[in-house]
Amino acid sequence: EDKVVQSPLSLVVHEGDTVTLNCSYEVTNFRSLLWYKQEKKAPTFLFMLTSSGIEKKSGRLSSILDKKELFSILNITATQTGDSAVYLCAPSGNTPLVFGKGTRLSVIA
Amino acid sequence: DTEVTQTPKHLVMGMTNKKSLKCEQHMGHRAMYWYKQKAKKPPELMFVYSYEKLSINESVPSRFSPECPNSSLLNLHLHALQPEDSALYLCASSQDMDSSPPGILHFGNGTRLTVT
Numbered sequence: 011e012d013k014v015v016q017s018p019l020s021l022v023v024h025e026g027d028t029v030t031l032n033c034s035y036e037v038t039n040f041r042s043l044l045w046y047k048q049e050k051k052a053p054t055f056l057f058m059l060t061s062s063g064i065e066k067k068s069g070r071l072s073s074i075l076d077k078k079e080l081f082s083i084l085n086i087t088a089t090q091t092g093d094s095a096v097y098l099c100a101p102s103g104n105t106p107l108v109f110g111k112g113t114r115l116s117v118i119a
Numbered sequence: 120d121t122e123v124t125q126t127p128k129h130l131v132m133g134m135t136n137k138k139s140l141k142c143e144q145h146m147g148h149r150a151m152y153w154y155k156q157k158a159k160k161p162p163e164l165m166f167v168y169s170y171e172k173l174s175i176n177e178s179v180p181s182r183f184s185p186e187c188p189n190s191s192l193l194n195l196h197l198h199a200l201q202p203e204d205s206a207l208y209l210c211a212s213s214q215d216m217d218s219s220p221p222g223i224l225h226f227g228n229g230t231r232l233t234v235t
Binding site for chain 2 (some may be wrong): 041042044046051052053054055058060098102105106107108109110111112
C-alpha cells in the first residue's frame with residue numbers, strides 16, 4: 011500500500027525565519043513527487059520532482075528529491091505571512107497523486 | 120481563480136435528494152479526477168477518467184456516480200448521501216494520466232457539500 015508521511019504536521023514561525031518541511035514516501039512504480047500549497051480552496055502547484063539531487067527553485071521556495079532514501083524536502087526562506095498554508099506532498103506511482111496529511115505552516119508577523 | 124471551474128461552490132442537500140456536481144476545463148487535458156477532502160485532512164482520490172473512460176474507482180460507494188460526457192466535462196451525480204459525506208469535493212485535470220512523469224494536476228476550487 012502506498013504511504014506518505016509528512017513532518018512536522020504543524021509549525022509556527024516568525025516572519026523572516028527559514029523552514030524545512032519533510033516528506034517520506036513509499037509508492038509502487040514511483041514516477042514523480044509533487045508539492046502543493048493549499049490555503050482555503052484549491053491546492054496550487056509548487057514543484058514537480060522526478061530526479062534525485064536536482065534542486066528546483068522558485069523565489070524563496072526550493073525543493074529536492076532523494077529517490078534512494080525515498081524522501082523530499084521543501085525549504086522556504088525569509089518566510090512571510092502569505093506563506094501561511096497547508097503544504098501537501100504527493101508522490102505518484104501506479105496511483106495518481108497520493109497525498110500526505112500535510113504540514114500546516116503558520117507565519118506570525 | 121483556477122482554470123478548472125467547478126459548480127456549484129456550495130451545496131446543501133437532504134439525504135433523499137439527487138444532485139450533481141459539475142467540473143469543466145478547457146486546457147485540452149485528457150485526464151480528469153474527483154477528490155474528496157474532509158476538514159483538516161488531505162484530498163482522497165475517488166475517480167479518474169482517462170480519455171473519457173473510467174480508469175480508476177477507489178472503491179467509492181455507489182451513491183456517488185461519475186460521468187464524463189466529453190473531454191472537457193466531468194460530473195459527479197449524488198444520490199441518497201449520508202451526513203458523513205459532507206466534505207469539499209475537488210475536481211482536477213492533467214494532460215495525461217499515464218505519461219511518465221505524469222502531468223501536473225490542476226485543481227478547481229471545489230464544491231463544499233453539506234448533507235443534512
